[in-house]
Amino acid sequence: MKCQKCDRPATFHITDLVDGEPSELHLCEECAQSFLAPSQEEAQDVMPAMAGLLAQHLAVGETADELARLDQRACPVCGITFLQFRKQGRLGCPHDYVFFEKELEPLLMSIHDQTQHVGKVPKRCPHGADQQTQLIRLRREMKEAVSSEEYERASEIRDKIREIEAGFREAKGE
Amino acid sequence: MTLDDLASTSGEWLRGSGPESDIVISSRIRLARNLADFPFISRATDADRAEIERILHGRVESLRTAGKAPAESLYLKVSELPEVDRQFLVERQLISREHAQSEGARAVVVDPSERFSVMINEEDHLRIQVMHSGLALNEAWEQATKLDDMIEEQVTYAYNERLGYLTACPTNTGTGVRVSVMLHLPALAITRQIEKVFKSLHKINLAVRGLYGEGSQATGDFYQISNQVTLGQTEEELAKKVADVVPVLIDYERQARSFLIENSQETLHDRVSRAFGILRTAQTISSEETMHLLSSVRMGINLGLIGDLAIPTVNKLLIHTQPAHLQKLSGVELDQADRNIERATYLRRHLNGESKGNVSHN
Ligand SMILES: [Zn+2]
Ligand SMILES: [Zn+2]
Numbered sequence: 001m002k003c004q005k006c007d008r009p010a011t012f013h014i015t016d017l018v019d020g021e022p023s024e025l026h027l028c029e030e031c032a033q034s035f036l037a038p039s040q041e042e043a044q045d046v047m048p049a050m051a052g053l054l055a056q057h058l059a060v061g062e063t064a065d066e067l068a069r070l071d072q073r074a075c076p077v078c079g080i081t082f083l084q085f086r087k088q089g090r091l092g093c094p095h096d097y098v099f100f101e102k103e104l105e106p107l108l109m110s111i112h113d114q115t116q117h118v119g120k121v122p123k124r125c126p127h128g129a130d131q132q133t134q135l136i137r138l139r140r141e142m143k144e145a146v147s148s149e150e151y152e153r154a155s156e157i158r159d160k161i162r163e164i165e166a167g168f169r170e171a172k173g174e
Numbered sequence: 175m176t177l178d179d180l181a182s183t184s185g186e187w188l189r190g191s192g193p194e195s196d197i198v199i200s201s202r203i204r205l206a207r208n209l210a211d212f213p214f215i216s217r218a219t220d221a222d223r224a225e226i227e228r229i230l231h232g233r234v235e236s237l238r239t240a241g242k243a244p245a246e247s248l249y250l251k252v253s254e255l256p257e258v259d260r261q262f263l264v265e266r267q268l269i270s271r272e273h274a275q276s277e278g279a280r281a282v283v284v285d286p287s288e289r290f291s292v293m294i295n296e297e298d299h300l301r302i303q304v305m306h307s308g309l310a311l312n313e314a315w316e317q318a319t320k321l322d323d324m325i326e327e328q329v330t331y332a333y334n335e336r337l338g339y340l341t342a343c344p345t346n347t348g349t350g351v352r353v354s355v356m357l358h359l360p361a362l363a364i365t366r367q368i369e370k371v372f373k374s375l376h377k378i379n380l381a382v383r384g385l386y387g388e389g390s391q392a393t394g395d396f397y398q399i400s401n402q403v404t405l406g407q408t409e410e411e412l413a414k415k416v417a418d419v420v421p422v423l424i425d426y427e428r429q430a431r432s433f434l435i436e437n438s439q440e441t442l443h444d445r446v447s448r449a450f451g452i453l454r455t456a457q458t459i460s461s462e463e464t465m466h467l468l469s470s471v472r473m474g475i476n477l478g479l480i481g482d483l484a485i486p487t488v489n490k491l492l493i494h495t496q497p498a499h500l501q502k503l504s505g506v507e508l509d510q511a512d513r514n515i516e517r518a519t520y521l522r523r524h525l526n527g528e529s530k531g532n533v534s535h536n
Contacts (some may be wrong), residue, residue, distance in 0.1 A: 004387040090297070090329040092217035094210060094332035097347070104344060108337070114406020117338030118347035122331050123323065128335045132210035160471050 005031040026064070052094060075099045077137040094133045175247050175286050177259055181502040185266065185288035185305075188493060192275055192308020196476040197424050199324045199356040199396065199489070201310045203318040203413070206341045206350035207300040208332040214342040215276075215295060217485075220296060223278040223295050225253075230294045233328045233421035234283050245288040253280050255487030256506065261498035264457065267305070270298045295344050298350075300325065309420055311353060311413045314404055318351075319409070338405060348405025357423060360395040361430035368397075371426060379403055380419060393466030394492065399423070431477060450483075454525045458514040464495045483525070491524060 002009060004026050073084035080092030082100060082147050091097070112129065122129075138161050145154035187200040208214060211224055237243040252260060252273060268291040280295035280314075293301040302325070304318040332340040338348040346352070348370040353402040362368045363474050372382045383398045399419065401412045434442045468485035472488045495500060495517050502507050502517055 078213045080217055080530050088216060090216040090342045091214055091344070093213040094208065094334070097321060097334055099339055108344055108347070108405060112348065112403045112405035113437065114348075114403075116406060117334075117348045118406060119338060119351070120322075120410045122326055122333050122339075124330060129210040129330055132330050135211040136213050152457060167291065 003027050004029055036072070070103065073100070076135060077140075079140070094098050094129065100129065131164065135161060138164075149154050177248065177255075177262070178502065180248075180284070180288075180500065181262065181268065183497075184486075184490040184493060187267070187288065187305035187307050188486070189487040190309040190489045191209070192310055193425055194420075195308040197307040197358055197427055198420065199307075199358055200410050201306045201308065201314050202303060202352075202356070203311065203314040204301060204303040204350075204352040204354075205318055205322055205339075206298040206346045207302065207322070207339060208341060209299050210332045212299065214235050214398065215297060215299070216381075217279075218295075220278055223280070226299050227279040227281055227294055229329070230300070230325075231281065233325060234292075236328065237324055243283075243524055244286055248284040248286070249281060250284065251279070251281050253278065258498050258501050262368045262502050265451060265493060265496040265498050270296060272297060278505050289388060290317065292321070292325075298346070309355065309417070311355070311417045313407060315353075335419075345402075346404050349407070349409050349412065351404060351409045351412055352400050352533060353400050353413045354400035355416060355420055356398045357420070357427075358394055358396055358469065359423070359427050361434055363395045364434065365430045366424070367430060369463050371423065372486040375399060375419065377416075378419070379474040380416065389425075391422050394469035395471070396465075431473070435477065441473075442477075446477075446479045448476065450480055450525070453521050456521065458511075459513055459521065460520045461495065461497060461517070464517060465492065468492050468495075485526065491521065497519060505528060 010030075071086070074081045075092055075093040075096050076099065078093035081105060083134060085091055085100070086098070091100075105115060138157055142154050142157040142161065144174060145151070145157060187202075190199075192198070200453070209226060212218060212222055215223070216266070218226070230250065231249060234243060234249060236246075237498060238245055238247065250263070252263070252269060255263075258377055260269070263284075264271050264274045268284050268288065272284070273280060273293050276296075276393060280293070282294065283292040288305065289301070290304045293303075302318055302321050304314045305322070306314045319493040334340055339350040341347045341350055351414045352465065359368060359371075362371060375382055379402045381400050381402045384393055384396065385398070401416055404414070407415075408409065449467040451462070453467050453471065455478065466493055468488055469482060471483070472485065475483055475485055475488065495514055497510075498521065500516050501515050503520070
C-alpha cells in the first residue's frame with residue numbers, strides 16, 4: 001500500500017475522526033509524523049514525543065481494522081476511548097492504566113525504559129486505591145440513573161457508594 | 175497576606191544565595207498526584223472539578239488549623255482571579271501557564287516565603303512544588319515529600335503497586351516527580367557551545383527548557399534542566415541524575431567565561447557595559463531586550479566587571495520587569511507601549527545610584 005500523501009510505502013495506519021466518523025489514513029513514516037505533529041501551540045508540550053511514540057507502537061503491525069477496533073474500546077470507569085487518549089495524550093482515570101494495560105505497556109517502556117515502580121509508596125491505602133477508583137464509575141452510574149428517572153436504581157447505587165466510603169473511613173480509623 | 179503583598183517582595187528562590195548561585199538560580203521539585211476516587215482532569219465534569227477543589231481546600235484549611243501548614247499561606251482560587259493576577263503567578267513560577275489558562279475550578283496554595291506552592295486541578299489534581307535558591311535538590315526533595323505526606327494523611331492517592339502514582343499523562347507516572355534546576359549559562363551561549371551541551375543532555379534523557387517552563391524559548395540564557403523519566407527509578411536516583419550533571423555544566427560555563435576573559439576581555443567588558451548603560455538610560459524597552467541585557471549584566475557582576483550592583487537585585491529585576499509584575503507594581507493596567515515605558519522607568523529608578531549590595535523593595 002502506498003502513502004496517501006506521497007509515493008513511499010505506507011507503514012502507518014491511523015484512524016482519525018472526521019466529523020465524528022472514523023476514517024482511515026495510510027501514511028509513510030514521514031507523512032505520519034507531520035500528521036501527528038500537533039499545532040504550534042501544542043508543540044510546546046511533551047505531545048509531539050508522545051504522539052510519535054504512540055504512532056510507532058500502535059500503528060506498526062496493526063492492520064487498520066485492528067486499530068479501529070482498539071480505538072473504540074472504552075474504559076468502563078470513566079468512559080474514555082482509546083482513540084480519545086491517542087488524540088489528547090491524557091488518560092481519563094486511574095483505571096485506564098489497568099484497562100489499557102496491554103496497549104500502554106510499550107508506550108511506558110519507550111518513555112521510561114522501565115515498567116516497575118520502585119520509588120515512594122503512599123502510607124495509606126496503597127492496595128485499596130483501585131477499589132476507590134470504582135467510586136468514579138458508581139457516581140457516574142448514579143447520575144445516569146437519576147437523569148433517566150430510575151430512582152430505585154439510583155438509591156441502590158448510592159447505598160453501595162456509602163458502603164465503600166464507610167469502609168475507607170474505618171480503615172482510616174475515623 | 176494577600177496576592178498584592180507578593181508583588182513587592184521577591185521570594186525565596188530569587189534570593190540569589192545558596193551553593194553555586196552565580197550559575198544555579200534555583201532548584202525545584204514537583205510532584206504530580208491524583209485523588210483515587212475522581213476521574214483525571216480531562217474526563218472530569220465541572221461538578222467533579224468543583225468537588226475536588228472543595229475537598230482539597232478543606233484539607234489545606236485543616237492542615238492550617240492543626241498548625242502543620244503556615245497560617246500565613248495564601249489560598250487563591252485561580253479560576254476567579256483576573257487575568258493580570260494569573261499572569262503574575264505564572265511569572266512568579268507559582269503556577270504553570272497551563273494552570274493559568276485552563277478551564278473550571280482550580281486553585282493554588284502559596285507559601286508566604288514562596289518556598290512551595292500546591293496547584294489544585296492543573297493537569298493532575300495536585301501538583302506540589304518546592305523551590306530553593308541555588309543548588310539544593312536534596313533539601314527541596316525532603317520538603318516536597320513531607321508536604322506530600324501531610325496531604326496524604328487526609329486523601330487516598332491514585333496508586334498502583336506496579337506503576338506507582340498514576341497520572342493523567344503517562345510521561346509522569348511512577349514517582350510523578352520532576353526534578354529541575356534553573357541555570358544561567360550566558361558564556362556557553364556566546365561561545366556557541368550551548369547546542370552541543372543540550373544534545374548531550376538529551377542523550378542521557380534530561381530535558382532542557384527555557385525560563386518559563388514547558389517549551390518556552392530560553393530568554394536571557396536561563397535554562398531549566400530536568401528529568402524525563404519518572405518510572406523505574408527512585409526519587410533520590412532521579413534527583414541525583416540531575417544533581418550529577420550540574421557541576422559539569424557549571425564547569426563548562428566557568429571555562430567558557432575564562433576563555434572569554436582571556437581571549438576577548440575588551441569585547442566582553444564592552445558588551446556588559448553597554449548592556450548596563452542601556453538598562454540605566456532607556457526610555458522604552460521590551461521584556462525580551464530587558465531579559466537579554468540583564469543576562470549580560472548578571473554575568474558582568476559575577477566576573478567583577480560591574481562593581482556596584484548585587485545579584486539579588488538583578489534576579490528581582492528579571493521578575494519585576496515582566497508584564498504582569500509591572501502592572502501590579504504600578505497599580506494600573508498598561509498596554510504594551512505603556513508597559514515598555516514603565517519598564518524603562520522602573521529600570522532607571524533601580525539601577526541608577528543604587529548603593530552596594532542594597533536590595534531595595536520599591
Ligand atoms: Zn508519505
Ligand atoms: Zn478510565
